[in-house]
Amino acid sequence: MVDAHETHVIVGAGLAGAKAAETLRTEGFTGRVILVGEEREHPYERPGLSKNYLAGSTPRADLFVHDSSWYAAHEIELRLDSPATALDRAGRTVALADGSVLPYDRLLLATGSAPRPLEVPGIDLGGVHYLRRLPDSERLRATLQTLGRENGRLLVVGAGWIGLEVAAAARTYGAEVTVVERRSTPLHDALGPELGGFFAHLHEDRGVQFHFGASVTAIEGEDGMVLAAHTDDGDEHPAHAVLVAVGAAPQTALAAAAGLEIADPEDGGGIAVDASLRSSDPLVLAAGDVASALHPLFGRRLRTEHWANALNGGPAAARAMLGQEVVYDRVPYFFSDQYDLGMEYSGHAAPGSYDHVVVRGDAGKREFIAFWQGPDNRVLAGMNVNTWDVANSIQQLVRSARPVDPDRLADPGIPLAEL
Secondary structure, eight states: OOOTTOEEEEEOOSHHHHHHHHHHHHTTOOSEEEEEOSSSSOOBOSHHHHTTTTTTOSOGGGGBSSOHHHHHHTTEEEEOSOOEEEEETTTTEEEETTSOEEEOSEEEEOOOEEEOOOOSTTTTSTTEEOOSSHHHHHHHHHHHHHHHHTTOEEEEEOOSHHHHHHHHHHHHHTOEEEEEESSSSTTHHHHHHHHHHHHHHHHHTTTOEEEESOOEEEEEEETTEEEEEEETTSOEEEOSEEEEOSOEEEOOHHHHHTTOOBOOGGGTOSEEEOTTOBOSSTTEEEOGGGEEEEETTTTEEEOOOSHHHHHHHHHHHHHHHTTOOOOOOOOOEEEEEETTEEEEEEEOOOTTSOSEEEEEEETTTTEEEEEEEOTTOBEEEEEEESOOSOHHHHHHHHHHOOBOOHHHHHOTTSOGGGO
């Protein structure tokens, strides 16, 4: 049992951390709860930073997990703008940048991830952007508005989800867009070449130019501002601003310095945790982007950098902190909005793990479901595009792990529930 006089510290004031703090209270914990964050803002959700907030269709207030007054009302101590700098597992304390030291009985690390840097000449020019935090999105939105008014060009380095969502927002503002991607299609690591090509056509139809099979080697500028980017195939791409979106790395420095087990890079790196989100130290848990969790359904570690993992992983970790029996086995889920296209993806089908892709519906009309199947015809993942109220059925197929006839899977006349 957890003592009411205990102190539970959560390092990381994002969605996972905020939902963990909320769950501690809703589950009846009356001890001290401290939520530590390195940003000045109280916890907010990140999807809008590259989607509706960036595009100007969602007000700033809608990003926040709770109203600022909610934390005091629930006796949750917010320690913002003061990142954790050291973890003493023997003494069970966390040191903060402001010099304070916090004792803990249970500790949750929800430190998230950070954009991978692009180390090329010119990366420090004023027109170069990364996107992870709310101020990043606000600065980028102002840039996109200016580019739209002045017929300017944005160059996006990386055709992952962030890169494509920002490209869509930029086109909405009227900016010209070039995307440089070292792979042969967008979203190659997420969807494979079969569906990556679909998203290339989506953006090309909206005027986005792609340059595949190349990497940016230098950014050229004058008076501190961007003029162009150069790629390793000798091309020059005029640009007035650059977004670097080449992936994210889990923020594991605090955990690694304290001797916690860090997962193999093949498992996405991150803090290695079991199916209950406990690390190699049973008093320290991890959730959200930073956690590489042993997933019972897939029989391997997964590190998932998506909203749903933070939304659900934070509460699961909080229950484990309270001594409850927890098995975190949710089917991975994420969504994206680009132009008039909305999609949801459920499951996990890394490149090389699947045998074929089955499409149900009309990809030409951009209303379909795609399924990734293994050699045994097990459904590993499914993506519904402009087709709604099917995500739960897709997740049930993934969870069942049973073989499904590809012809029946492709037949829209057969309800998913009957497969």
